[in-house]
Amino acid sequence: xxxxxxxxxxxxxxxxxQGPLWEVFIQSKPGLAFKHAGSVHAYDKEMAIENxxxxxxxxxxxxxxxxxxxxxxxxxxxxENASFFEPASDKIYRHPTFxxxxxxxxQM
Amino acid sequence: METGKRNYYLEIxxxxxxxxxxxxxxxxxGPFLEExxxxxxxxxxxxxxxxxxxxxIAKQLEGNISGDDVAYRRDEIDYRNCLLTEQPxxxxxxxxxxxxxxxxxxxxxxxxxxxxxxxxxSALANKSLKEVTYHLKRSSxxxxxxxxxxxxxxxxxxxAINRLWRYTDELFTSxxxxxxxxxxxxxxxxxxxxxSWMQKxxxxxxxxxxxxxxxxxxxxxxGKSGRHSEHMGYILSEMQxxxxxxxxATW
Numbered sequence: 055x056x057x058x059x060x061x062x063x064x065x066x067x068x069x070x071x072q073g074p075l076w077e078v079f080i081q082s083k084p085g086l087a088f089k090h091a092g093s094v095h096a097y098d099k100e101m102a103i104e105n106x107x108x109x110x111x112x113x114x115x116x117x118x119x120x121x122x123x124x125x126x127x128x129x130x131x132x133x134e135n136a137s138f139f140e141p142a143s144d145k146i147y148r149h150p151t152f153x154x155x156x157x158x159x160x161q162m
Numbered sequence: 163m164e165t166g167k168r169n170y171y172l173e174i175x176x177x178x179x180x181x182x183x184x185x186x187x188x189x190x191x192g193p194f195l196e197e198x199x200x201x202x203x204x205x206x207x208x209x210x211x212x213x214x215x216x217x218x219i220a221k222q223l224e225g226n227i228s229g230d231d232v233a234y235r236r237d238e239i240d241y242r243n244c245l246l247t248e249q250p251x252x253x254x255x256x257x258x259x260x261x262x263x264x265x266x267x268x269x270x271x272x273x274x275x276x277x278x279x280x281x282x283x284s285a286l287a288n289k290s291l292k293e294v295t296y297h298l299k300r301s302s303x304x305x306x307x308x309x310x311x312x313x314x315x316x317x318x319x320x321x322a323i324n325r326l327w328r329y330t331d332e333l334f335t336s337x338x339x340x341x342x343x344x345x346x347x348x349x350x351x352x353x354x355x356x357x358s359w360m361q362k363x364x365x366x367x368x369x370x371x372x373x374x375x376x377x378x379x380x381x382x383x384x385g386k387s388g389r390h391s392e393h394m395g396y397i398l399s400e401m402q403x404x405x406x407x408x409x410x411a412t413w
Contacts, residue, residue, distance in 0.1 A: 072193075095195070104299075105196035109195075109199055130227050
């Protein structure tokens with residue numbers, strides 16, 4: 055039987071030492087928007103790109119990848135969620151649904 | 163199929179097959195999930211490479227035999243992989259150092275074989291080059307990371323180099339049976355191959371602040387001619403268990 059990588063296994067189990075988290079964005083075809091696919095652990099940029107390639111694009115999912123350190127992403131905190139987004143829900147006049155479109159206008 | 167050509171095909175296939183087996187043994191035992199997947203991906207690339215060569219050997223040999231027969235129904239002395247590929251897994255630095263040496267070798271041998279006069283080998287080389295280029299990028303970055311990482315990572319990488327260096331010269335030796343291939347454009351120039359390999363290793367070691375062992379003249383040979391280390395029997399008994407127990411199993 056083979057010997058194993060015991061010392062690093064033990065470290066992996068407590069969740070430490072896997073490197074920081076990176077968010078993975080995949081572009082499925084040239085020209086299309088990058089879509090968030092998930093995250094990977096890695097110690098540096100090169101490793102992040104390679105890990106993302108091995109975890110997320112083994113089956114032709116993409117033609118390009120963006121990797122962003124997770125802690126660099128600015129997001130709305132859950133406690134502020136209501137004040138940020140709910141005021142928009144009762145202002146239906148912000149949607150352009152009250153206009154009569156002239157006949158002949160296409161692609162709206 | 164001439165003996166020299168068959169043996170050379172077997173050497174290419176067995177190197178990939180046995181190394182793939184060693185990597186597969188590490189599946190689920192990687193230091194963390196992403197690395198575990200990456201190593202297993204490399205193992206899959208290598209078994210794919212080996213499979214296409216085994217199938218080609220079966221096709222060119224007379225008699226009704228399959229690629230699986232060639233891959234699994236041989237005795238230890240008929241396997242022609244280098245001793246380096248069969249060395250057992252130890253810590254992660256050891257696994258990756260073995261991989262780095264083999265990736266560098268694969269990169270240059272397939273670069274040479276891509277212009278081989280043997281049409282199968284040149285097609286195989288052109289197809290495999292993309293995969294091994296990526297393998298080499300990954301393993302050389304790991305070497306540089308080990309060397310410039312912590313004191314422990316650098317010491318472990320250096321210890322692995324010191325232990326594995328003795329198996330590197332064999333990569334560039336020729337089995338006696340290859341003599342007919344030399345000068346035919348099938349077989350790459352081994353000295354040129356060794357020079358390219360050494361240059362790449364020197365470059366990565368320089369960036370990683372690692373070094374070759376002091377007793378680098380001490381080298382072991384034999385795998386290419388079927389004289390293996392004590393580890394090979396264990397690999398084969400595990401690998402051949404299924405075809406031995408259920409000879410014509412299909413699924």
